[in-house]
Amino acid sequence: MNTDWSEPAELSVCICAHLWLNFRTQMKLTSREPAVVFHNGTVVLPDKLLPDAVVVCEGGCITRVGRTRKLPQGATLVDAKGGYIAPGFVDIHVHGGDGADFMDGTVAAVRTACRAHARHGTTTIFPTTTTGSPEQLGAMLAACVELQRGGTAADGARVAGVHFYGPYFAPDKVGCHSQAGRRDPDAREYRRHFDTGIIRIATCAAELPGAEAFYREATRRGCLVTCGHSNATWSEMARAFRAGMRHVDHFWCAMSSVASLRQRFGTPMQASMEQFVLANAEMSTEVIADGCHLAPELLEFAYRQLGPRRLCLVTDANRALDMPPGRYRFGCASDGEWIESDGRVGFVPGGGALASSVVGLDTMVRHMKSATTASLPEVIRMASLTPADRAGVAEEVGSLAPGKRADVLVLNQRLRVKRVFLAGEEVSQATD
Numbered sequence: 023m024n025t026d027w028s029e030p031a032e033l034s035v036c037i038c039a040h041l042w043l044n045f046r047t048q049m050k051l052t053s054r055e056p057a058v059v060f061h062n063g064t065v066v067l068p069d070k071l072l073p074d075a076v077v078v079c080e081g082g083c084i085t086r087v088g089r090t091r092k093l094p095q096g097a098t099l100v101d102a103k104g105g106y107i108a109p110g111f112v113d114i115h116v117h118g119g120d121g122a123d124f125m126d127g128t129v130a131a132v133r134t135a136c137r138a139h140a141r142h143g144t145t146t147i148f149p150t151t152t153t154g155s156p157e158q159l160g161a162m163l164a165a166c167v168e169l170q171r172g173g174t175a176a177d178g179a180r181v182a183g184v185h186f187y188g189p190y191f192a193p194d195k196v197g198c199h200s201q202a203g204r205r206d207p208d209a210r211e212y213r214r215h216f217d218t219g220i221i222r223i224a225t226c227a228a229e230l231p232g233a234e235a236f237y238r239e240a241t242r243r244g245c246l247v248t249c250g251h252s253n254a255t256w257s258e259m260a261r262a263f264r265a266g267m268r269h270v271d272h273f274w275c276a277m278s279s280v281a282s283l284r285q286r287f288g289t290p291m292q293a294s295m296e297q298f299v300l301a302n303a304e305m306s307t308e309v310i311a312d313g314c315h316l317a318p319e320l321l322e323f324a325y326r327q328l329g330p331r332r333l334c335l336v337t338d339a340n341r342a343l344d345m346p347p348g349r350y351r352f353g354c355a356s357d358g359e360w361i362e363s364d365g366r367v368g369f370v371p372g373g374g375a376l377a378s379s380v381v382g383l384d385t386m387v388r389h390m391k392s393a394t395t396a397s398l399p400e401v402i403r404m405a406s407l408t409p410a411d412r413a414g415v416a417e418e419v420g421s422l423a424p425g426k427r428a429d430v431l432v433l434n435q436r437l438r439v440k441r442v443f444l445a446g447e448e449v450s451q452a453t454d
Contacts, residue, residue, distance in 0.1 A: 057085075057094035058446045060430055063102025066109070066402045068421050077107055079428035082445035087422050102432050105440065108402050109421050110145025110429030111383040112409040114223055114246075115185060115271060115308060115336035117150050117352070119343035119382075124149035125354045127161030132169045136178030138344050139337070141450045142382025143439040145429035146410065146419045147179035148223055150338075152353040153188035153196065153203030156211055163218045170220065175447040180429075182415050183222025186215060187271070190236065191251035192227040197276045198352050198370055198377035199251070200359050207232035209239070216243050222413055225271055227252035228262035241266030246413050249295065253278040253286060256293035263302065269412060270299050270307040272338055273324060274316060275376075300327050306412050308334040311386040311393070312379045314367035318393035325390075330400040334409040335386040340368050342380040352377060388437045398437075 058079040065072040065087060078086040078094065093099075118124055119138035122131040132149060139147055149166050151159055163184060170181040188199055190207045207226055215221060216239065224240035225248045226233045240247045249262055250271030255278070259267070270277065278294040299305045309316055309324050316324075324333055337343075342350045342363035349371070351358035361368045361377040368377035383405050391401045403421075410420025419427055428446035431439060442450035 055081075055446070057097040058100060058428065058443070059093050059097045060100045060102060060107045060432065061090065063105050063107045063432065065107045065422060066399055068399060068403045068407050070399055075107070077422055077430060079430065079443075079446040082428055082447075084422060084424055084426050084428050084430075086424060100432065100441065100443075103434070103440075105435055106398075106431075106433040106437070107422070108431045108433055109406040110419065110431055110442070110444070111143045111387070111405045112146040112182075112407075112413070112415070112420055113139060113144045113179070113337055113383055114148045114334060114409045114413050115150050115187070115338050116144075116147060117152060117339060117378060118341040119339055121341055121345055123152075123341045123351065123353060123355065123358065124166070125152050125154055125158060125162050125358065127158060127165055127354065129165045129168050132165045132181070133173075133177050135341075136169070136173075136181065138178070139339070139382055140178035140442055140444070141344070141439070142384045143387075143431050143433075143442060144179045144337075144383050145431075145442065145444050146182045146415065148183055148185040148413065149181060150185040150187045151189075152358070153191060153199040153201075154354055155203060158203075158354050159189070159215060163215060163220055167218055167220045175444040175449050178449065180444065181220075182413065182419075184220045185223040185225070186212075186221045186245075187223075187225045187250065190226040190230060190233070192229060192253050195227065195251040195253050195276045197251060198359055198361055198368070198375070200353055200357070203353070206230045207236040209235060212236060213239065216240070221245060222415075223248060223269075225250045228254035228258045228267065234261060234265040237262055237265035237267050244414065251276045252295065253282055254295055255283055255287070256298050259295060259298040263298075263305075268304055268306065270295055270305065272315075272336065273299070273307045273309050274320060275310065303332075306332040306334065306408070308336040308409075309390075310338050310379050311335055311390040312337075312367060312381050313385075313389045313393070315376060315379065321390060322394045325394050325396050325400075330396065330403045331408055331411075333404055334412065335383060335390060335401075335405040336409070337381065337383055337386060338378045339380060339382065340378045342368055343382060345380075384437070384439045391437060
């Protein structure tokens with residue numbers, strides 16, 4: 023469902039009441055707190071900028087967005103200082119940060135990574151699995167469930183669900199993930215994981231035996247169903263589409279191309295995942311806009327061909343985010359593959375192949391804005407409302423609209439994150 027700031031007032035009130043009852047126990051907030059009013063800035067809406075506007079938040083929800091009028095008595099004022107008032111970012115593909123990987127499988131690791139990404143403006147997060155043993159995946163899911171149920175604003179970005187990403191990758195498209203932890207879909211295994219109730223996004227390579235059954239089960243469970251780390255043909259993607267697949271992970275990274283399919287099948291050359299996504303209006307995808315993975319012309323091409331409603335910004339960040347350059351484990355700390363970080367991007371030692379990013383969504387937003395012709399509302403949408411919509415949480419988050427949770431960012435004019443609010447409670451403030 024696409025939800026923008028102009029929802030009918032009656033619907034907004036219903037949504038706000040429902041969300042607040044749901045969210046109150048998770049974030050331990052109370053409606054006794056004074057209203058929070060963001061002012062002296064330009065509000066970023068999904069389709070336009072609203073200069074000299076205010077965002078009023080009460081009881082953890084947004085109650086009004088618009089031009090300055092009489093403010094609630096005793097309100098706490100948040101001065102944007104001439105910058106931007108934007109929705110919190112939503113990251114649907116992210117592995118870790120600040121020395122922790124979600125696959126470490128502990129609540130402490132999940133909390134550390136969520137706090138790190140909150141500093142970069144992410145307020146809703148989908149911790150993402152790698153390849154690994156069933157036990158490692160189970161531990162990761164259990165840790166995310168625990169933090170989701172008992173988390174507070176102090177724990178950083180809210181866990182909206184898990185992106186079940188590994189282990190069902192194509193053998194020739196594993197990338198920097200552990201080859202030992204890769205396998206074909208196992209119905210008993212993935213049904214057990216789905217039963218946790220935490221999985222909201224589910225990935226599998228379309229050409230694997232059992233992929234269609236996986237897609238149908240994930241669709242039945244209400245997941246955004248994706249294809250990634252795959253060397254699939256158009257015909258394999260078409261079968262996946264019929265089974266419920268609607269999204270492709272990190273465009274142009276670890277995915278099929280006409281050239282890779284010629285190596286697999288010879289001639290005549292075959293259409294790849296890229297052509298299938300571009301040709302099908304129901305498909306969406308994502309880009310890692312860190313300035314290292316994709317050249318500006320590829321980002322511009324993706325934006326022009328797909329538009330801001332089908333294209334998401336993601337970090338795909340690993341544990342090296344906010345850490346000094348050096349060697350790090352990708353995946354579980356005990357046996358994940360070694361990668362290196364130079365402070366700009368992760369890469370495989372020796373070979374030069376990239377190994378996910380080491381920066382936050384704020385960097386992706388700044389680079390996408392400077393490298394393409396996309397407008398600021400469009401870029402912010404790609405980092406907020408579009409991923410929220412695809413993941414099925416747009417009624418709660420993703421834009422500054424009455425009735426939605428008060429996840430709000432204050433950005434300066436250079437789009438650097440200055441202050442972060444989760445359900446109206448400040449969780450991060452830049453010191454510079």
